[in-house]
Amino acid sequence: MARRRWATLLVVTMVAAGLSAVATPARAIPPPPGYAIRGVDVSYFQGPALDWAVLAQGGTRFAYIRVSEQDGRALPNNNPDPFFATNWAGARANGVYAGAYHRARPGLTTGRQQADVLLDLAPHPADGLTLPPMLDIEWPRPEWGLGDCYNLTPAQMVAWIQDFVDEVAVRTGRQAMIYTNTNWWNACTGSSTRFAANPLFLANYSQNPPPLPAGWPSFTMWQHAAGESIPGSDWASPDLDVFQGDYAALARLVGGPATALLANVNNRYVTAENAGAAPLVANRAAIGPWEQFDRIDLSGGFVALRARVNGRFVTAENAGAAPLVANRATIGPWERFQLVTNADGTVSLRAAVNNLFVTAEDAGRSALIANRAAVGRWEKFRLARPAPLVNLLAGVNRRYVSAAATGLIANRAVVARTEQFDQVDAGGGMVAFRARSNGLFVTAEDAGRSPLVANRTAVGRWEKFTPVTNADGTVSLRANVNNRYVTAEDRGAAPLIANRTAIGPWEKFFRLVT
Numbered sequence: 001m002a003r004r005r006w007a008t009l010l011v012v013t014m015v016a017a018g019l020s021a022v023a024t025p026a027r028a029i030p031p032p033p034g035y036a037i038r039g040v041d042v043s044y045f046q047g048p049a050l051d052w053a054v055l056a057q058g059g060t061r062f063a064y065i066r067v068s069e070q071d072g073r074a075l076p077n078n079n080p081d082p083f084f085a086t087n088w089a090g091a092r093a094n095g096v097y098a099g100a101y102h103r104a105r106p107g108l109t110t111g112r113q114q115a116d117v118l119l120d121l122a123p124h125p126a127d128g129l130t131l132p133p134m135l136d137i138e139w140p141r142p143e144w145g146l147g148d149c150y151n152l153t154p155a156q157m158v159a160w161i162q163d164f165v166d167e168v169a170v171r172t173g174r175q176a177m178i179y180t181n182t183n184w185w186n187a188c189t190g191s192s193t194r195f196a197a198n199p200l201f202l203a204n205y206s207q208n209p210p211p212l213p214a215g216w217p218s219f220t221m222w223q224h225a226a227g228e229s230i231p232g233s234d235w236a237s238p239d240l241d242v243f244q245g246d247y248a249a250l251a252r253l254v255g256g257p258a259t260a261l262l263a264n265v266n267n268r269y270v271t272a273e274n275a276g277a278a279p280l281v282a283n284r285a286a287i288g289p290w291e292q293f294d295r296i297d298l299s300g301g302f303v304a305l306r307a308r309v310n311g312r313f314v315t316a317e318n319a320g321a322a323p324l325v326a327n328r329a330t331i332g333p334w335e336r337f338q339l340v341t342n343a344d345g346t347v348s349l350r351a352a353v354n355n356l357f358v359t360a361e362d363a364g365r366s367a368l369i370a371n372r373a374a375v376g377r378w379e380k381f382r383l384a385r386p387a388p389l390v391n392l393l394a395g396v397n398r399r400y401v402s403a404a405a406t407g408l409i410a411n412r413a414v415v416a417r418t419e420q421f422d423q424v425d426a427g428g429g430m431v432a433f434r435a436r437s438n439g440l441f442v443t444a445e446d447a448g449r450s451p452l453v454a455n456r457t458a459v460g461r462w463e464k465f466t467p468v469t470n471a472d473g474t475v476s477l478r479a480n481v482n483n484r485y486v487t488a489e490d491r492g493a494a495p496l497i498a499n500r501t502a503i504g505p506w507e508k509f510f511r512l513v514t
């Protein structure tokens with residue numbers, strides 16, 4: 001992301017000297033082999049003219065957009081980025097997952113202060129469409145006159161980064177993405193492994209998988225090309241990125257609430273059948289990956305629905321003559337629906353392409369299709385949300401809590417299914433946690449005398465916890481059964497157990513919503 005300034009200065013210099021800057025013809029840059037999901041990152045240096053519709057049509061599925069840079073000087077690229085709002089609106093309007101990033105200058109102000117700059121300028125919405133806030137930390141700009149590591153020691157640098165990411169976690173409930181380069185990171189942090197729980201956006205301009213910075217077992221995103229011309233850009237074009245994983249994994253990274261549709265006629269959820277390969281049908285009793293959709297708000301009161309399982313938009317196939325199916329990469333006339341609220345609180349979907357309502361055909365036994373002129377029972381749906389999916393990150397060791405067979409323990413650097421929990425409202429300000437790995441509830445075993453373990457089929461006294469928000473924004477959990485706090489015993493080396501009467505470092509967690 002550092003190259004944008006030098007491309008801009010080159011053209012400004014040419015113009016000042018009476019030379020013309022000739023735009024390079026747009027050319028397609030292939031992603032590295034094996035990475036199907038493509039993205040871009042942009043800032044002031046791309047100017048205001050990016051065509052996000054063309055980018056989306058060309059395969060851009062995600063974008064990081066600069067909102068701020070802690071420069072400390074009155075330069076055009078100082079806070080805030082003047083084109084952030086334009087780029088943000090363009091990405092969102094075209095169904096591109098977007099995230100905001102801050103280009104850091106450690107040592108000028110604290111990590112917390114610079115995180116607040118980012119979040120004050122671009123508050124993180126829990127809308128299911130937004131990537132985690134990102135810290136861009138790399139070599140200083142030459143004009144700053146600083147050493148490679150901003151004149152900080154490795155210990156000072158690690159403390160600064162920790163200050164930044166902790167503030168993001170407290171204010172948003174998300175783990176900040178970290179953008180960096182292996183050579184800079186290892187030298188300037190002393191090869192710190194402390195941030196393995198933060199998703200990594202790695203800069204390395206090549207077609208081969210790059211070497212990883214210390215501590216990370218893998219990268220989440222990879223910036224593989226800088227400043228390449230692609231359709232939708234002029235001479236100053238975006239950096240090109242790829243995501244490691246499938247569309248469902250990208251949706252999990254975005255996190256936030258997905259939308260589910262519950263058919264009124266049979267009380268069944270609409271599913272993107274066969275992972276989106278078959279038409280939508282209302283036949284599911286519960287919300288799983290195939291039943292979750294992103295709702296993209298479009299102009300004129302219209303919406304688009306994107307299946308989280310495959311990242312494809314729902315279309316009224318064959319101009320509405322064929323059933324709805326999630327198979328489109330971009331939004332066109334067939335992918336636009338008007339969301340109509342009925343008098344009884346249900347909603348109906350009217351396809352823009354033929355102005356007809358979507359029906360759960362044959363009382364839900366057949367696929368959804370937009371062929372009804374009026375709203376009846378088969379054309380009514382209720383909007384539903386799955387239970388919040390959370391991760392618990394222990395403050396004492398910055399490791400995720402995992403539902404191991406022998407008990408919950410804070411020892412994981414990355415999130416997999418064993419680190420995912422549904423947070424269920426247990427009434428009276430209390431919650432219960434259901435492990436995604438086995439579908440069972442976490443209990444304070446033996447009335448709190450034994451470690452927490454996910455082994456219960458229902459919620460009783462032992463399965464209820466009261467979240468307590470601490471002054472620093474972390475959360476502690478008080479077990480209902482014995483009124484004791486859950487601790488990451490032995491600094492996280494031993495299983496979690498509810499046996500503490502007061503809150504100290506071992507009893508503090510970041511509750512991260514995914």
